[in-house]
Amino acid sequence: MWNDYQKRTGEDLVSPGQYFKNPIGNYILNVNDIRNFHYHLDRITGCCGPGEDDEPNLICKCRAEIGREVSDCIYAHYVWLSPSDVLEIHDDWKIFDMIKEIETRDPQNEKVINFYYVVQYGTEDDIQKYIKLEFF
Numbered sequence: 001m002w003n004d005y006q007k008r009t010g011e012d013l014v015s016p017g018q019y020f021k022n023p024i025g026n027y028i029l030n031v032n033d034i035r036n037f038h039y040h041l042d043r044i045t046g047c048c049g050p051g052e053d054d055e056p057n058l059i060c061k062c063r064a065e066i067g068r069e070v071s072d073c074i075y076a077h078y079v080w081l082s083p084s085d086v087l088e089i090h091d092d093w094k095i096f097d098m099i100k101e102i103e104t105r106d107p108q109n110e111k112v113i114n115f116y117y118v119v120q121y122g123t124e125d126d127i128q129k130y131i132k133l134e135f136f
Contacts, residue, residue: 008076046072
């Protein structure tokens with residue numbers, strides 16, 4: 001998939017809900033799958049969206065630079081996240097499908113909002129405890 005990204009100009013490189021790692025180990029995600037990040041405003045290049053410069057343009061709420069959105073019209077659209085900033089959790093319970101379904105019906109659902117907060121700031125153990133407490 002990564003090898004043909006230059007052929008996918010103006011379209012998503014990754015389907016929503018999917019990811020892969022590029023050859024240098026960055027996580028590659030769909031642009032619509034990121035939440036609660038802000039732009040590093042002096043690193044937004046491109047005419048229709050952020051271009052493919054090397055520097056991160058996404059900032060976490062804690063002000064850490066965590067990756068880059070690429071969504072300019074002359075590139076495939078994707079987000080890369082540095083592997084040092086990712087905690088990979090295998091979703092054996094299909095909880096993320098459940099979260100997306102709840103969020104679609106009720107974007108202000110308190111359980112969903114709290115879930116994203118725990119995912120962003122908690123440990124893997126915190127996330128598992130929250131899932132068991134609130135969803136099972």
